[in-house]
Amino acid sequence: MNRWLSHHRYALRVALHRLRLHPFSSAANIVIISLMLTVPILGAAVLESSQPLARQLAVTPELTLFLAPHTSSADQQTLLARIQKESGSKINQVRLLPRDQAMAQLRADPAWAQALDALPENPLPDAIIVTLKDSTAPAQEAAALTQTWQQWPGVARVQMDSEWVRRLESLLSFVRMGLGLLAIAVGIVVLATVFNTVRLQALTQREEIAVARLVGATESFVRRPFLYLGALTGFASSLLAIALADLALIPLNTILGNFAHSYGIQWAIHLPASSDLLLWGILIVILGAVAARLSVTRHTRF
Known part of the structure; x- marks a missing residue:
């Protein structure tokens, strides 16, 4: 040695x-x-x-679930509960946006008010807004959740508001x-x-x-x-x-x-x-x- x-x-x-x-x-x-x-x-x-x-920068990734027409209030609450139960660890906040409330928000914008007055009825669907938590790969998580939720009954379309993430x-x-x-x-x-x-x-x-x-x-x-x-x-x-x-x-x-x-x-x-x-x-x-x-x-x- x-x-x-x-x-x-x-x-x-x-x-x-x-x-x-x-x-x-x-x-x-x-x-x-x-x-x-x-x-x-x-x-x-x-x-x-x-x-x-x-x-x-406080940018929050959001997913919007547009619900199928004539989805009942009970079904909407069921979807809210299911989202919380199955994906609660990835979600920061989830809330229901009724179609009437969405229309009221659009009418508050003068640029939309005149065009909306010409519509015979409210064309907007009910929606669920989901805010995701911060993660190391937000785009991949958002895409995976979108694909999953898109298959659920009562969900017509899922919009991934994550262009900033990409x-x-x-x-x-x-x-x-x-x-x-x-x-x-x-x-x-x-x-x-x-x-x-x-x-x-x-x-x-x-x-x-x-x-x-x-x-x-x-x-x-x-x-x-x-x-x-x-x-x-x-x-x-x-x-x-x-x-x-x-x-x-x-x-x-x-x-x-x-x-x-x-x-x-x-x-x-x-x-x-x-x-x-x-x-x-x-x-x-x-x-x-x-x-x-x-x-x-x-x-x-x-």
């Missing part, structure tokens, strides 16, 4: 020494990777911080897809940068590696410092990316704060949770080590 630990301590010291031997190129690689990492971190921060903003989810889906593509691009940049760095290091240390093999060094002993080099590059890049993202949020929050205040809402962008950042950093370290492993396996066969 002590021997294994000593080998790893030696490999870590060698990796740090090689980083110090080429400070400019090492710093350049770390900065390039960190700049690429900063963009998805900021994107994730905006995406997470937009969720409370959507709730502050737009919001389309925007969020676009952002998530963009973040996914950015994450893939970051992974490629990490792999390519570390791969090239380790390749140059392996070629530079070619004679040293040959001598180490002559005196009995194993392949693991020769390659281990390069793995630490890749992991250290990923670790330093992750820390710098988090610091850059945190600094970038200062002017962004100043501008967004003034904008949100003009609309009477509170909105500030915060970095993702520490656990998410930690997981992201570990992934980058692993990618750096993997890239180093691929490069050193390919370029130390001499």
